[in-house]
Amino acid sequence: MTSAAGSTTDRADTLELLGLVAHLQHVSFGRLSDIAREAPELTQQWEMSRLAAGAVRRRDQVLARTSELGGDCAPRVGDYTQLLGDFDHRTQPSNWWERLLHSYVVDGVSDDFCRIAAGQVDDTSRQLLLEVLDDAARAEFSVAALESAGARDEVLVSRLALWGRRVVGEALNVVQQALAGHPGLMRLILRWDEEKTKADDGGGAANESTADASNRLFGELTAEHTRRMSRLGLTA
C-alpha cells in the first residue's frame, strides 16, 4: 500500500470505497433481477437470477469486511443512493436488449473505476475487492446474448451502439460527481495516478493535480469501455 497519509485517513478512504462497492453490487442486484424478469427465455431468466444472487453474495462480503474494519456501510451508502438513482432515472432502458447493454456498460465502468481505487487500500481489502470485481460470468452472458442478437439484426446493432454511447456518457458523469463529492475516493485516485506517473516517467513527475489525475482516469475508463463495446461488435 502506497500512502503519504496517516493510517486513520487510509481507513476512512478504504471504508468510503467499500461503501461504494457494496452499494454498486446492491444496485447491480436490482438491475440483474429486472433483466431476469424480462428475459424472453426461461433458461435466461434462471441464468440472470443466478447472477443477481451472486451480486447479493458479493455485496455481503464487502459489508462483512466493512464491519471487520469497524465501519458501518449504511450511512455511507446513503450518499450514493441519490446519485445512482438519478442516473437510473436518466437512463431508463426501453427494452430487454437496452437493459442488458445498460447493465454491461455500467458494471464495466464502475468495476474498472473501483478496481483502480482498490489498488490503493490495505492488502486484505484489496484482495477481497479485486475478487468481487472480477466476475467474468456477468459480462459473458451479456456478450453472448448481445452478440447473437447483433448477428441477426443490423438495425438493432446501430441502435444499441447509440444507446451504449448515451449510457457511458452518463456513467462517466456519475464517476465525476462521485469524485467531486467524496474526497476519500479522490485521494485513492490521486495515489493511483502518482504511482502510475512515477512508473511511466521513471519517477519524474510527482504531486499531480486533481485535474491531471482525473484526465488520466477518464482516459483509462474510456479505453476499457471501447474495448468492451468492440467485443460486442459495437462502435463506442
Added chain:
Amino acid sequence: MTSAAGSTTDRADTLELLGLVAHLQHVSFGRLSDIAREAPELTQQWEMSRLAAGAVRRRDQVLARTSELGGDCAPRVGDYTQLLGDFDHRTQPSNWWERLLHSYVVDGVSDDFCRIAAGQVDDTSRQLLLEVLDDAARAEFSVAALESAGARDEVLVSRLALWGRRVVGEALNVVQQALAGHPGLMRLILRWDEEKTKADDGGGAANESTADASNRLFGELTAEHTRRMSRLGLTA
C-alpha cells in the same frame, strides 16, 4: 412412499411436483426482489435481497434433483407460467405493505400445498423438498415488519386483513386450477388423502373421490392460512 401406481408413474408425478416447486421458487425470487426494491429502509432492502438469493439457491437445488431423475424442468414449468402470471396480474399489490403480505400469503399457501404433495414422492426428493419448503427466514421477516406496522396503524391492519382475504381466495383458486390441469399433482393429493383417511378412520375408508380429497386439502390449506394470519394479528 405409499403408492398403488407403478414406478414410472411415480417418477412422472415426482417430476411434475419438482417442476412446480422450482417455478414457485423462481416466482418467489421475482416477488422478493420487488419487495427488496421498494423496501423503505436500506437494511430491509439488504435483508429481502438475501431472501431473494435464497429462492434462487433453492430453485437450483430442485432443478438439480430433476436432472438427477433424468427430467427437464423447462417444459413443465412453462405450463405454470400462464397460471401464475394471471394470478399476479389479478393480485397487484398497491403498496409495499400489500406486497409484503402478498408474498407471505402466497408463499404460505403454496409451501403448504407442496409440502403435502411432497409426502408422496421418493425419499430423496421428499427430503430435499421438505428442506426447500421449510424456510422460516422468509416468513419471519414479513411477520416482524407487518406486526410492527400493525401496532402503529389500525386502518392499515383492517385494510391488510381485507387484502389478505382477497389474495388467499385467488391463491386457492390457482391451486384448484393447477390440480385440474395436472393429473400428476392430483394423484399425489389423492394418495395423501388416502393415507390420512386410513389413519383417521383406522383403515376404514379407502378409494376416496377426487372431490372429497380436494375438500380435505382446501380445509387444511385454509386452516394453516388462518393460523398464519393470526400470527400477524389479522383476521383471515
